[in-house]
Amino acid sequence: xxxxxxxxxxxxxxxxxxxxxxxxxxxxxxxxxxxxxxxxxxxxxxxxxxxxxxxxxxxxxxxxxxxxxxxxxxxxxxxxxxxxxxxxxxxxxxxxxxxxxxxxxxxxxxxxxxxxxxxxxxxxxxxxxxxxxxxxxxxxxxxxxxxxxxxxxxxxxxxxxxxxxxxxxxxxxxxxxxxxxxxxxxxxxxxxxxxxxxxxxxxxxxxxxxxxxxxxxxxxxxxxxxxxxxxxxxxxxxxxxxxxxxxxxxxxxxxxxxxxxxxxxxxxxxxxxxxxxxxxxxxxxxxxxxxxxxxxxxxxxxxxxxxxxxxxxxxxxxxxxx
Numbered sequence: 001x002x003x004x005x006x007x008x009x010x011x012x013x014x015x016x017x018x019x020x021x022x023x024x025x026x027x028x029x030x031x032x033x034x035x036x037x038x039x040x041x042x043x044x045x046x047x048x049x050x051x052x053x054x055x056x057x058x059x060x061x062x063x064x065x066x067x068x069x070x071x072x073x074x075x076x077x078x079x080x081x082x083x084x085x086x087x088x089x090x091x092x093x094x095x096x097x098x099x100x101x102x103x104x105x106x107x108x109x110x111x112x113x114x115x116x117x118x119x120x121x122x123x124x125x126x127x128x129x130x131x132x133x134x135x136x137x138x139x140x141x142x143x144x145x146x147x148x149x150x151x152x153x154x155x156x157x158x159x160x161x162x163x164x165x166x167x168x169x170x171x172x173x174x175x176x177x178x179x180x181x182x183x184x185x186x187x188x189x190x191x192x193x194x195x196x197x198x199x200x201x202x203x204x205x206x207x208x209x210x211x212x213x214x215x216x217x218x219x220x221x222x223x224x225x226x227x228x229x230x231x232x233x234x235x236x237x238x239x240x241x242x243x244x245x246x247x248x249x250x251x252x253x254x255x256x257x258x259x260x261x262x263x264x265x266x267x268x269x270x271x272x273x274x275x276x277x278x279x280x281x282x283x284x285x286x287x288x289x290x291x292x293x294x295x296x297x298x299x300x301x302x303x304x305x306x307x308x309x310x311x312x313x314x315x316x317x318x319x320x321x322x
Contacts, residue, residue, distance in 0.1 A: 003070055003110075005068060006066060006071050006103075007031070008035070009033075011033070011036065015074045016039040017206060021210050022046075023044055032062075033046055034048075034062065034063070034099070035051070053098060055098070056097070059102050060102040069109065070111045072213055077091045077092050079271065080269045081180060082179045093146070096149075104161050110163055111163055111220040113221055115213075116224070118226060119143050121138065121169075122141075123141075123278040123280065130283050131226075131283065132282070144271060151167050167225070170227050171204040171228040173203070173204055174203050181272050184265070185261060186244070187266075191244045191247065192246075192254070192261070193246055193248060194248075195249055196250065196251075200234050201279050201281060201299075202230075202280065203229055204228055204229045208296060212291065215292075225286055225290065227284065227287055228281070228282045231299040
């Protein structure tokens with residue numbers, strides 16, 4: 001009858017996309033999802049439960065009753081994507097406690113796949129420019145620390161109950177309707193960049209991320225993997241490709257630039273600021289070897305598509321019928 005698969009964070013754009021892909025695979029039997037908001041796309045056979053991250057008892061009841069074989073945990077809040085940094089950290093921690101804690105009580109559970117990010121490697125001075133999965137995480141930003149805490153919790157739960165735990169360390173995710181502080185900043189008419197250094201970074205398209213989650217779940221991934229689009233780009237190059245006005249900014253002036261950007265509706269969290277100053281790359285060779293997976297959209301193509309997405313989609317009014 002196939003495996004029972006549970007997706008936490010199914011209501012978001014990425015979670016609902018993962019669910020829609022899972023519905024197309026024969027190895028997936030029953031499919032259920034949990035989130036505080038309903039799915040962003042139409043799902044044909046997935047069952048959705050609207051539950052907030054802090055509703056521990058209801059979460060426990062729903063998950064243990066479903067008794068999944070595979071848990072895909074996507075319920076992660078990036079700072080200034082949908083919530084302020086402190087709230088994002090709290091929501092991520094509450095979701096991890098509720099979902100992973102409940103999954104640990106499920107007798108059928110065989111595999112956990114968790115969303116993480118390449119921010120866990122950190123960008124200290126002298127750090128490896130393109131870290132591989134064998135490098136010990138050493139986060140240097142709030143988002144990286146939050147993701148590292150999530151990874152530690154997931155690995156501890158998996159070790160305690162004897163199941164596999166796969167960690168997908170994603171480059172910054174961009175795609176239509178994905179709430180991204182980086183995406184908002186780059187789409188501003190005037191965009192600051194570091195005048196002293198303009199290091200390269202990589203991103204990843206939401207569709208490639210969703211494919212990676214499905215592949216990781218199908219093979220019961222049991223290690224961390226970097227999921228990064230091929231190629232790289234600098235902030236200045238990205239700004240120019242979007243025909244925005246680049247403004248070089250020096251150290252102390254960044255506080256002014258961040259304040260102005262915040263007032264304009266594009267807050268700059270510390271992990272994005274860190275990326276602009278020191279870059280953010282990662283080695284994705286292991287994903288190709290283990291999952292036979294390679295992103296189909298390059299970093300430059302993702303950036304180009306970013307500027308093509310309409311800010312407002314006008315839907316024509318329905319004609320009145322007598």
